[in-house]
Amino acid sequence: MWFLRKASFLLSILCLTACTPSAVVVEMAVTPATATVAKIKQLAGKTNAQTPTNCQLPCSVTVDTDSNYEVTLDAPGYYPVIVQFDWIMAYNTSRSLDLSKSTNGMFRTPLIIPLLQRKVVKDKVVEDNLQTPAQ
Amino acid sequence: MENIKPKSRIRIYLPLIIVISLLAYLTAGCATIFSGTEQDLKVQPAGAQLEVYSWDGKLFASPKTGSDSTVTVHRPKGQSYLIRVQKEGFCPRYWLTSPKTNPVTYGNFIIGGLLGIIIDGATGAGNAYAPSEFQLNIPETQQCGS
Numbered sequence: 001m002w003f004l005r006k007a008s009f010l011l012s013i014l015c016l017t018a019c020t021p022s023a024v025v026v027e028m029a030v031t032p033a034t035a036t037v038a039k040i041k042q043l044a045g046k047t048n049a050q051t052p053t054n055c056q057l058p059c060s061v062t063v064d065t066d067s068n069y070e071v072t073l074d075a076p077g078y079y080p081v082i083v084q085f086d087w088i089m090a091y092n093t094s095r096s097l098d099l100s101k102s103t104n105g106m107f108r109t110p111l112i113i114p115l116l117q118r119k120v121v122k123d124k125v126v127e128d129n130l131q132t133p134a135q
Numbered sequence: 136m137e138n139i140k141p142k143s144r145i146r147i148y149l150p151l152i153i154v155i156s157l158l159a160y161l162t163a164g165c166a167t168i169f170s171g172t173e174q175d176l177k178v179q180p181a182g183a184q185l186e187v188y189s190w191d192g193k194l195f196a197s198p199k200t201g202s203d204s205t206v207t208v209h210r211p212k213g214q215s216y217l218i219r220v221q222k223e224g225f226c227p228r229y230w231l232t233s234p235k236t237n238p239v240t241y242g243n244f245i246i247g248g249l250l251g252i253i254i255d256g257a258t259g260a261g262n263a264y265a266p267s268e269f270q271l272n273i274p275e276t277q278q279c280g281s
Contacts, residue, residue, distance in 0.1 A: 031192055080280040085231045089215035092234045093190045096214035112192030113217065116227050118279075 023048070024090035025108040028071065029058040030115050036075040043084070044068040062106070063090045078115040085111075172260050175205050179270040183222040187264075190217065210237070210259040218269060225271040226279035235265035 030036045036057040042048075045067025052059065061069055065087045073081040094109040178185055181204045187196040195216060198206035213234050221227035237260060243251035255261030273279065 029192075074280075079227050081229050082280075083217070083229050083231050085215065086233075089231055089233055093214040096212060097189075097191060109190055110192070111190050111217075112188075113229065114188060114192065114219065116219070116221060 023062050023064045023106050024087060024094050025106050026061045026063055026085070026090050026111050027058060027108060028061060028111045028113070030073065030075065030081075030113050032115065034075050034078065034115065036073050036078075036115070039072040039074070041070045041072070042067060043070055044086075063087045073113060073115075075115055078117055081113055081115065083113070172210050172258050173207050174210050174263060174267070175207050176264060177204055177268040178206055178220055179204060179268075179272075180222060180225070183220050183225070183269075183271055185269065186219045187211075188217040188219065190215065208264075211262045211264055212259050213256065213262050216264070218264070220269045220271055222271055224275050226273040226275055226277070228269070228271055228273075230266065230269060233265045235263045237261050237263045 028038060038055050038057055038059060040051060040053055040055070040061055042051070045064055048062045048064055048067065050060075050062040051069075057073070061071070063069065063086070068084065068086040070082065070084045090109055091107060094107040097109060176185060185198055185206050185208070186194060187208055189195045195211075196208040198208055211232065211234070215234060216232045218230045218232060219227060220230075237255070239260075243249075243255065252261065
């Protein structure tokens with residue numbers, strides 16, 4: 001009996017360590033590579049000290065199991081991007097992309113966002129001045 | 136075999152044929168059969184362009200067909216995707232989807248079995264995009280956030 005008790009205790013410890021979900025590091029970047037500022041807003045969960053509130057891309061967001069983030073990207077000449085993600089999204093993607101754990105034991109995943117270039121809008125005032133004959 | 140009457144032959148082979156047909160049906164996977172490997176996504180306004188990217192920046196799916204407000208794309212593979220929707224005159228928008236199970240794949244618990252679940256997972260038919268409706272609601276005249 002003592003053997004069974006010890007075995008079940010060891011199994012519980014093993015399961016607790018192996019089954020406890022860990023945080024996921026989301027490595028954000030944009031394409032085409034351009035100077036982009038990310039504003040990171042935590043919508044739910046505990047505040048993670050490793051996650052900045054503002055950063056220049058590429059930068060990382062550490063997503064804990066119960067946390068949810070909104071990221072706003074602003075790059076001159078491109079349309080802004082607002083996306084929201086949580087731990088389940090990051091964890092499943094990390095597992096699907098089959099990436100190895102980072103050195104500190106956390107899963108990691110890239111998040112590469114394709115930016116869309118703004119159309120060049122002609123200066124309407126200048127155009128109007130050119131069309132109006134001089135009086 | 137030569138002494139067996141034709142009626143008896145049918146009796147021998149009929150169960151075998153039924154078993155083979157049943158196996159072929161069951162191994163295909165419920166969602167693969169009933170809902171296919173493609174999903175219809177709704178976009179507003181009509182004619183908006185939708186692209187699906189994986190998180191590593193690769194284009195995963197572009198619409199195969201584009202009608203007024205529905206686009207058909209390949210089903211996801213159990214992970215989150217980045218969806219970008221754009222249309223002339225509107226500010227483009229981005230969504231990150233949640234991994235969701237196609238409800239049809241639950242039918243495997245009744246008739247498809249483990250093999251059906253595996254096949255649905257491999258073909259992508261067992262997964263679905265969530266959300267499945269995407270709307271562009273800010274006109275470009277509002278400068279799109281800047």
